[in-house]
Amino acid sequence: MKSLVSITDFSKDEILKTLDLASEFENNPNQNILNNKVVASIFFEPSTRTRLSFETAVNRLGGRVIGFSDSANTSVSKGETLKDTISMIANYADLIIMRHHIEGAARYASEISRVPVINAGDGANQHPSQTLLDMYSIKKTQGKLENLTIAMVGDLKYGRTVHSLLMAMSHFNTTFKFIAPAELQMPVEYKNYLNKLGLKYSEHTELSDNIDDADILYMTRVQRERFSDLLEYEKVKNIYILTNEMLEKTKPNVKVLHPLPRVSEIDINVDDNPKAYYFTQSLNGVYTRMAIITYVLGLK
Amino acid sequence: MQKELKVSAIKNGTAIDHIPSNALFKVIQILGLEKSEHQITFGMNFESKRMGNKAIIKIADRYFKDDEINRITLVAPNAKLNIIRDYEVIEKKVVEVPDFIEGIAKCINPKCVSNIENIKSKFKVIAKDKVTLQCHYCERITNQENIIIKN
Numbered sequence: 094m095k096s097l098v099s100i101t102d103f104s105k106d107e108i109l110k111t112l113d114l115a116s117e118f119e120n121n122p123n124q125n126i127l128n129n130k131v132v133a134s135i136f137f138e139p140s141t142r143t144r145l146s147f148e149t150a151v152n153r154l155g156g157r158v159i160g161f162s163d164s165a166n167t168s169v170s171k172g173e174t175l176k177d178t179i180s181m182i183a184n185y186a187d188l189i190i191m192r193h194h195i196e197g198a199a200r201y202a203s204e205i206s207r208v209p210v211i212n213a214g215d216g217a218n219q220h221p222s223q224t225l226l227d228m229y230s231i232k233k234t235q236g237k238l239e240n241l242t243i244a245m246v247g248d249l250k251y252g253r254t255v256h257s258l259l260m261a262m263s264h265f266n267t268t269f270k271f272i273a274p275a276e277l278q279m280p281v282e283y284k285n286y287l288n289k290l291g292l293k294y295s296e297h298t299e300l301s302d303n304i305d306d307a308d309i310l311y312m313t314r315v316q317r318e319r320f321s322d323l324l325e326y327e328k329v330k331n332i333y334i335l336t337n338e339m340l341e342k343t344k345p346n347v348k349v350l351h352p353l354p355r356v357s358e359i360d361i362n363v364d365d366n367p368k369a370y371y372f373t374q375s376l377n378g379v380y381t382r383m384a385i386i387t388y389v390l391g392l393k
Numbered sequence: 394m395q396k397e398l399k400v401s402a403i404k405n406g407t408a409i410d411h412i413p414s415n416a417l418f419k420v421i422q423i424l425g426l427e428k429s430e431h432q433i434t435f436g437m438n439f440e441s442k443r444m445g446n447k448a449i450i451k452i453a454d455r456y457f458k459d460d461e462i463n464r465i466t467l468v469a470p471n472a473k474l475n476i477i478r479d480y481e482v483i484e485k486k487v488v489e490v491p492d493f494i495e496g497i498a499k500c501i502n503p504k505c506v507s508n509i510e511n512i513k514s515k516f517k518v519i520a521k522d523k524v525t526l527q528c529h530y531c532e533r534i535t536n537q538e539n540i541i542i543k544n
Contacts, residue, residue: 174511175510195504196505196530196533197505197528197529201507201510215531216531217504218532
């Protein structure tokens with residue numbers, strides 16, 4: 094039984110297989126592979142894109158969805174433990190897709206559950222389906238994953254998407270450029286990890302001068318909920334705003350990705366720029382999640 | 394020899410040497426010695442050429458399995474064991490940092506499931522020279538100086 098809790102649960106080959114499957118589903122999105130399967134979509138904290146794209150994926154595959162999007166309506170509000178909740182749901186469904194604010198909750202659930210668990214986000218820790226859809230978007234727009242330069246911009250300290258993307262892209266000889274204010278720099282353990290692998294990276298605080306050689310510009314939101322000191326948040330929240338003018342000198346193949354939701358870090362005029370890709374990226378989430386679901390269930 | 398006798402000799406048992414002085418009570422806690430019925434003598438702040446100062450524990454009539462004693466590497470990575478029979482050291486051992494640690498340390502992340510649900514903490518040891526742990530659940534990395542031993 095295979096669960097997907099952390100992006101490191103998938104080998105390089107499994108990542109590539111999932112991306113190939115996603116491409117297959119993009120070409121043929123309605124398939125009855127999950128006929129007679131019940132999928133539990135349990136979201137203990139709010140989500141728009143992730144929950145809806147997972148549920149769309151199940152529906153397009155012909156499966157049925159049970160679950161909740163607010164744990165206030167469940168026995169969790171009566172004090173039920175995560176262990177009991179998961180054990181019970183695992184008896185009803187063939188697969189559990191879960192989001193939880195407690196970090197490590199999905200790993201714990203995967204140890205309790207007798208059916209596979211897909212982590213749809215556990216606090217500030219992991220969100221592996223986002224990473225795979227980011228990689229699918231990179232592969233689709235660049236035609237390859239190897240030897241690319243990725244500029245990661247914004248909150249590199251707390252942003253789980255950049256950490257997971259870094260880990261996954263490290264299989265593909267990526268060069269990284271980290272663009273962040275001093276308070277939100279890439280944590281040292283990730284830089285050590287790249288050093289160990291001999292991968293190149295550089296660190297910058299200015300956005301406009303450092304994106305011209307990038308193939309992918311991965312923008313992130315400075316997340317207010319990760320700051321205990323709101324004054325610190327106010328200092329950095331608008332530090333980078335990507336504009337069309339900044340994109341003029343960038344490479345013709347560059348694409349701007351963003352895990353969304355966006356606040357102010359990309360000027361809305363960029364939305365019509367052919368280099369903007371973030372809305373298509375979120376559509377790719379459906380195909381990637383179809384691929385993940387069928388792969389962990391051993392159906393593809 | 395003079396130095397050894399600062400903590401009285403035992404006839405049979407185990408002497409644990411080269412414990413950092415500030416880790417003495419953590420070692421006692423990890424090995425559960427506070428509940429032991431064996432005779433135990435210990436001392437701290439002894440001079441050590443290599444470590445500056447060190448602590449020693451001697452436990453009479455008690456021998457440890459490797460996986461039991463290796464748990465102290467979290468706080469005393471250079472500890473040395475002398476196995477004693479009839480006042481003679483019959484074997485010397487060094488502790489080895491295990492690859493995986495269960496139940497001894499506490500994850501430093503207050504939002505980690507291991508601190509919220511009633512479960513045993515688990516860590517992967519990602520560096521052994523300067524012990525660094527990665528929580529099996531929340532994946533948070535803890536450096537040696539921040540390791541918290543569970544009560």
